[in-house]
Amino acid sequence: DAKTTQPPSMDCAEGRAANLPCNHSTISGNEYVYWYRQIHSQGPQYIIHGLKNNETNEMASLIITEDRKSSTLILPHATLRDTAVYYCIVGGNTPLVFGKGTRLSVIA
């Protein structure tokens, strides 16, 4: 079973920041937080992952709370092409377990 809890859906206005929350209260010390997204009919796309520190790449930022029990994925300027299902996954040296994710709709 997935170890994360995400809201089933969210809306975001185009051009605004999209902040996607994820709860992972049972995360272990050596487990990472991964984010993937899946645009309709395509394979999931890796976005970012982190252990303790906040991370940023060209796609997004990942903010992990100090107690590591929750995190937020931030898409700084959402576009219509960011409409997708976003999966937050917690894992270590084991296969990634996908939950149901958050369906993000970016609205013009």
Place this chain on the structure above:
Amino acid sequence: KAGVTQTPRYLIKTRGQQVTLSCSPISGHRSVSWYQQTPGQGLQFLFEYFSETQRNKGNFPGRFSGRQFSNSRSEMNVSTLELGDSALYLCASSLDGPPLDGYTFGSGTRLTVV
């Protein structure tokens, strides 16, 4: 660089038949994982291969099997197909597998069993 290539993209089979799906990972990637995606169950892990050895296995019946070749290409086989095997089968590759790096997924093979 070339991505993960899965063939065929679409497949229609009859109940009771068997099927083989192919996955070519990104050059240099040694880990290949397979997932099944259905509307009801979402993405479910099938198995992972690393350097030609099965490293992890999900909770699927023995009808589902796989292998990896020395060039890291992987195949999965489903025997005695059932209607419930209709799904999108996704292959993902990475250098060494979690946790150090993320997966790159292919576009999948959509299998329909009739």
